[in-house]
Amino acid sequence: MTLLFAFPEQAALARIMSIEQGDWEWRHFPDGESYVRILSAVRGKPAAILCSLNQPDTKTLPLIFLAQTLKELGAAKVTLVAPYLGYMRQDTRFHEGEAVTSETFAVMLSRYIDALITVDPHLHRHHDLKESYTCECKSLSAASLMAEWIGKNIKHALIIGPDMESEQWVKEVAEEVQAPYIVLQKTRHGDRDVEITLPDIGRYKNHTPVLIDDIISTAATMIKAVELLKAQGFADITCLATHGLFAGNAYDALQKAGAAQIITANTIPHPSNGMEVAELLAAECVNPRYGEQSRQ
Amino acid sequence: MTLLFAFPEQAALARIMSIEQGDWEWRHFPDGESYVRILSAVRGKPAAILCSLNQPDTKTLPLIFLAQTLKELGAAKVTLVAPYLGYMRQDTRFHEGEAVTSETFAVMLSRYIDALITVDPHLHRHHDLKESYTCECKSLSAASLMAEWIGKNIKHALIIGPDMESEQWVKEVAEEVQAPYIVLQKTRHGDRDVEITLPDIGRYKNHTPVLIDDIISTAATMIKAVELLKAQGFADITCLATHGLFAGNAYDALQKAGAAQIITANTIPHPSNGMEVAELLAAECVNPRYGEQSRQ
Numbered sequence: 001m002t003l004l005f006a007f008p009e010q011a012a013l014a015r016i017m018s019i020e021q022g023d024w025e026w027r028h029f030p031d032g033e034s035y036v037r038i039l040s041a042v043r044g045k046p047a048a049i050l051c052s053l054n055q056p057d058t059k060t061l062p063l064i065f066l067a068q069t070l071k072e073l074g075a076a077k078v079t080l081v082a083p084y085l086g087y088m089r090q091d092t093r094f095h096e097g098e099a100v101t102s103e104t105f106a107v108m109l110s111r112y113i114d115a116l117i118t119v120d121p122h123l124h125r126h127h128d129l130k131e132s133y134t135c136e137c138k139s140l141s142a143a144s145l146m147a148e149w150i151g152k153n154i155k156h157a158l159i160i161g162p163d164m165e166s167e168q169w170v171k172e173v174a175e176e177v178q179a180p181y182i183v184l185q186k187t188r189h190g191d192r193d194v195e196i197t198l199p200d201i202g203r204y205k206n207h208t209p210v211l212i213d214d215i216i217s218t219a220a221t222m223i224k225a226v227e228l229l230k231a232q233g234f235a236d237i238t239c240l241a242t243h244g245l246f247a248g249n250a251y252d253a254l255q256k257a258g259a260a261q262i263i264t265a266n267t268i269p270h271p272s273n274g275m276e277v278a279e280l281l282a283a284e285c286v287n288p289r290y291g292e293q294s295r296q
Numbered sequence: 297m298t299l300l301f302a303f304p305e306q307a308a309l310a311r312i313m314s315i316e317q318g319d320w321e322w323r324h325f326p327d328g329e330s331y332v333r334i335l336s337a338v339r340g341k342p343a344a345i346l347c348s349l350n351q352p353d354t355k356t357l358p359l360i361f362l363a364q365t366l367k368e369l370g371a372a373k374v375t376l377v378a379p380y381l382g383y384m385r386q387d388t389r390f391h392e393g394e395a396v397t398s399e400t401f402a403v404m405l406s407r408y409i410d411a412l413i414t415v416d417p418h419l420h421r422h423h424d425l426k427e428s429y430t431c432e433c434k435s436l437s438a439a440s441l442m443a444e445w446i447g448k449n450i451k452h453a454l455i456i457g458p459d460m461e462s463e464q465w466v467k468e469v470a471e472e473v474q475a476p477y478i479v480l481q482k483t484r485h486g487d488r489d490v491e492i493t494l495p496d497i498g499r500y501k502n503h504t505p506v507l508i509d510d511i512i513s514t515a516a517t518m519i520k521a522v523e524l525l526k527a528q529g530f531a532d533i534t535c536l537a538t539h540g541l542f543a544g545n546a547y548d549a550l551q552k553a554g555a556a557q558i559i560t561a562n563t564i565p566h567p568s569n570g571m572e573v574a575e576l577l578a579a580e581c582v583n584p585r586y587g588e589q590s591r592q
Contacts, residue, residue: 024393030487030543031513032351033383036395055328057357064404065395073393087329097320097369099332099361108360108404191326217327247326 083267106132147176379563402428
C-alpha cells in the first residue's frame with residue numbers, strides 16, 4: 001500500500017519499481033522559491049519519497065517540504081529512498097574550523113523522515129549510517145548487481161578495487177563472479193589530485209581488468225588506474241561503479257583515458273547506466289519494516 | 297565585539313557595515329556539495345551571519361552548515377542578519393495538500409540561530425515573525441530610507457502603495473515626506489497575473505507619482521500601475537522598493553513599461569540599489585540585545 005513520491009529526476013526509476021505512485025507537484029515561483037503540493041490522499045498510508053541526493057544543495061529544501069507535508073497530511077510513515085545519498089564524505093573535521101557537513105546533514109534530515117533506504121552509502125570513517133542518522137536506516141549493496149553484470153559481460157575478469165578500505169566489498173564481488181581481485185594503493189592530495197600505484201599484475205596478462213568503485217565523481221582514480229593498466233599492455237578495460245556522479249567533464253575524460261566500457265547503476269540517471277536498482281529498492285520499500293507494518 | 301561572517305553576495309554591504317569581519321570559506325566540491333570552513337577564532341564571541349535569503353534553495357544548506365559550525369566552535373551567540381528574508385509568502389495552505397513552506401522554513405532555520413535581524417519581511421497573514429520563528433527576531437523598516445530618498449530626489453511627490461494591506465506602511469512614508477498618498481486596488485489571479493485599479497487621481501495632476509512596495513519580483517504590479525499612470529498623462533514615474541528580486545526580465549520590462557527611475561535598497565545586490573541599509577543593520581547588530589550582552 002506504500003505510495004511512492006518520486007522527484008522528477010527519478011521518474012524513470014519509479015516507473016520500473018512497480019509501486020503505486022503518489023501524485024505531487026514541485027515547481028519554482030518566479031523568485032526561485034520552491035512550491036510543493038501533494039495531490040494524492042496520504043492519510044494513514046505509508047509514503048516513500050524517491051530522491052537521489054546528488055547535487056543536494058538544490059534538492060534538500062523541497063525534499064524537506066515534501067516530507068513535512070506528508071507528515072502534516074497524516075501519512076503513517078515517511079521513508080526516504082535515496083538511491084544515492086549525499087554528504088557522506090566530510091564526516092570529520094580534517095582541518096580546524098571545518099563544518100562536519102555529513103553529521104549536520106544527517107541530523108537535519110533525520111528530523112523529517114522515519115526511515116532511510118539507500119544503496120552503497122560512502123561510509124568511510126563511520127561504519128553504519130546509524131552513527132549519524134537517527135531514523136531507521138537500511139543500506140542496500142549493489143555488489144550482487146555488479147557481479148551479475150560482470151558474469152554476463154566479461155570473460156576472465158580481474159576485479160580491481162580502488163583502495164584498501166574497499167577490499168571487503170571488492171572481495172564480495174570477486175567471489176560471486178569467481179574471479180581474482182587486487183586493490184590499488186591510493187593517496188589523496190586534494191579534490192582532484194590522487195596518486196595511485198598498481199600491484200604487480202604480470203600473472204593476470206590474459207585477464208580482462210574490471211575497475212570497480214562505489215562512486216565515480218571526478219574520475220581521477222579511475223583515469224589513473226586506466227592509464228597504469230594501459231601502460232602494462234591491457235587494452236580492454238571496463239569501469240564499473242554504483243554511483244556515476246561524473247563531475248564536470250569526468251565522463252569524457254575517462255573515455256578519452258581509454259576505458260572501453262563505463263557502466264553505472266541507475267541510482268543517478270546517466271548515459272552510462274547499465275545496472276538496474278529498481279528491483280532492489282522496490283523489495284525494500286514493501287518490506288514490512290518500511291511499509292504497512294509501520295501503521296501498527 | 298561581534299564578528300560578521302558575510303556570504304559572498306553580501307561582501308560589499310559587509311564592508312560598509314563597519315563591523316569586524318570573520319574569515320570563512322565556502323566552496324563547492326567537484327560533485328556539487330558545499331564545503332564550509334571558519335578561519336577566525338569565535339569561541340566566546342557573538343557571531344553574525346550576513347546572508348540575504350533570495351534564491352534560498354541554494355543558500356540554506358551552506359547557511360545551516362556555517363551556523364552549526366559557529367555553535368560547535370563555541371560562538372557565544374549566532375545571529376542571522378538576512379537583509380531579505382525568503383519563504384515568507386506561502387504562509388498558509390491556500391489549496392489542499394500544499395506545503396506551508398513559510399512555517400517549515402522558519403522552524404528549521406530557528407534551530408540553528410539564536411536571533412534573526414531582517415528588513416521589511418513580507419508579513420501578510422502573519423503580523424509578527426515570532427509566529428513562525430522561535431528565535432529572537434527583529435524586523436527593521438526601510439520606510440525612513442524611502443522617505444529620505446524621496447525627500448532628496450522628488451518634488452511634489454504623490455506616494456502610491458500597492459494594496460490595502462500596505463496602507464499603514466505607505467502612510468508612514470508619506471507622513472515623513474509630508475506628501476499625499478493613495479493605494480491601489482489589487483486582485484491577484486496567479487504568480488504573474490495581477491489586476492489593479494487606480495483610484496481617481498485627477499487632483500494630483502501636478503504631482504510626481506512614486507510607486508512604493510516592499511518587494512519587486514515579477515514587477516507585474518508595478519508595470520500595470522506605471523501603465524495606468526501613463527494613460528492618465530503622468531510621464532515622470534518613480535518605482536521604489538525595499539527588495540529588488542527582479543525575477544527573469546522583470547527589471548527590463550519595468551523600464552520598458554515607462555518607469556523613469558527604479559530604486560531599491562541594497563538588501564539584494566542589483567544595479568537599481570540606491571538606498572543604503574548598512575547603517576540600519578549595523579546599528580542593530582551591535583545592539584546589546586543581539587551582541588555583547590548575550591555573553592552574560
